[in-house]
Amino acid sequence: MTRRGYHQYCATARTLDLVGERWTLLIVRELLTGPKRFKDLGDSLAGIGTGLLAERLKHLEAAGILRRAMLPPPAATPVYELTPAGQDLEPAVLALARWGLRHAMGPRAERDGFRPGWAVLGMQAAFDPVAAEGVVAVYEFRVGDAVFHARVDGGRVSSRMGPADRPDAVIEADEETFADLAHGRQRLREAVRAGRARATGDRAALTRLRSLFPPPV
Amino acid sequence: MTRRGYHQYCATARTLDLVGERWTLLIVRELLTGPKRFKDLGDSLAGIGTGLLAERLKHLEAAGILRRAMLPPPAATPVYELTPAGQDLEPAVLALARWGLRHAMGPRAERDGFRPGWAVLGMQAAFDPVAAEGVVAVYEFRVGDAVFHARVDGGRVSSRMGPADRPDAVIEADEETFADLAHGRQRLREAVRAGRARATGDRAALTRLRSLFPPPV
DNA sequence: CGGCATCCATTTTGATACTG
DNA sequence: CAGTATCAAAATGGATGCCG
Numbered sequence A, B: 001m002t003r004r005g006y007h008q009y010c011a012t013a014r015t016l017d018l019v020g021e022r023w024t025l026l027i028v029r030e031l032l033t034g035p036k037r038f039k040d041l042g043d044s045l046a047g048i049g050t051g052l053l054a055e056r057l058k059h060l061e062a063a064g065i066l067r068r069a070m071l072p073p074p075a076a077t078p079v080y081e082l083t084p085a086g087q088d089l090e091p092a093v094l095a096l097a098r099w100g101l102r103h104a105m106g107p108r109a110e111r112d113g114f115r116p117g118w119a120v121l122g123m124q125a126a127f128d129p130v131a132a133e134g135v136v137a138v139y140e141f142r143v144g145d146a147v148f149h150a151r152v153d154g155g156r157v158s159s160r161m162g163p164a165d166r167p168d169a170v171i172e173a174d175e176e177t178f179a180d181l182a183h184g185r186q187r188l189r190e191a192v193r194a195g196r197a198r199a200t201g202d203r204a205a206l207t208r209l210r211s212l213f214p215p216p217v
Numbered sequence C: 001c002g003g004c005a006t007c008c009a010t011t012t013t014g015a016t017a018c019t020g
Numbered sequence D: 001c002a003g004t005a006t007c008a009a010a011a012t013g014g015a016t017g018c019c020g
Helices: A011-019 A024-032 A038-044 A050-062 A090-103 A116-126 A175-182 A188-193 A203-212 B011-019 B024-032 B038-044 B050-062 B090-103 B116-126 B175-182 B188-193 B203-212
Strands: A066-070 A078-082 A137-143 A146-153 A156-161 A169-173 A197-201 B066-070 B078-082 B137-143 B146-153 B156-161 B169-173 B197-201
Touching (some): A024 A078, A038 A050, A090 B090, A116 A137, A116 A146, A116 A156, A175 A188, A175 A197, A188 A197, B024 B050, B024 B116, B050 B066, B116 B137, B116 B156, B116 B175, B169 B203, B188 B197
Parallel strands (some): A137 A169, B137 B169
């Protein structure tokens, strides 16, 4: 009944002891853009099964990586959110994503699920801090029902679910198109011209998007 | 017999499809410091068993992450080494290590194995590029039978198994002490004074070590 | 040593039914 | 919707034997 572990005095192995099992880092990925409810996690993680999801959540909570919280009334529904230690996993998740952008993002298979939030995170992984120096901008993305925003400031980005406060620019597209945009397979300008996307707001901010989030080499 | 996957069009998930299974990232970790033979991999990865190790190696080779190579005669022994795509995993492995240094490196348990190379990689994870700006230095570490070196140049480090060409400084210690040093639990100067370590070479280079590889907050 | 094959005991997982 | 219970199907680990 003991948890399986590597039993190595090594920072990488110790980390993988905590978050290296199947599904675990994907749960963290889901929560990087904001708190989520049990069902929404399950829906994003097709195939996990409620039992395993519950087990993983419990483990991550015990490890201090996430916590169960109650949404304030009238919602009063339980959600899971990352603790500061959990948010510290962001660089690791983004580093994995960065590798995937370079080496593993062939075309989408029919079986493959897709969520706008994943592409937003992919953009974050592609973020170029050098190009962002001195830039302050807020973008809002509307993809199907999903709304996300990304805030660029002080050479960093953070992206979260939900609308932006006062976005400098708003990008609107269907899932297919947004995936193409986020992964650098199509330029925003062309998608707009083709009627596949809409872009409003500050022109300069929109132009800068491509240098802030350059497509992978 | 189909490989288990997440079936998500997401860079993180795609990466984990390739390297997210048990042992896989630890194999990559082992190879980050240089090519290794089958047996040495197995020895470092206590518990994996030859069958699973062979399976993982084959998978990683098929994925283009490592390749089987023959050491030049007279050694003429097969070794496994990372391809460029495999080396691109370094930032991800180091990001995981960085999290572990901060959040998971409690005291060593008796069960825990230890290899000097892991601590060297831990140091690399702790590396501060800002402090390294303009610094050029080569360090050699001798821990038990193991010899490693780290080369700092152009704001980056790389560390490999084996002696350095013309090291600026050499640090010598037993495993226990080296783990303490690498994880910031003891200062080099004190370890030397206590007779637990030896440090020779350029004094300035030795002093700079602590700022180049600051212990985790 | 390098590495595959095999058998078997344990764990992990996946899928689904079920309760508050 | 949140989460537990249950059971069948994989994956793993450990031992061992084998062959070049």
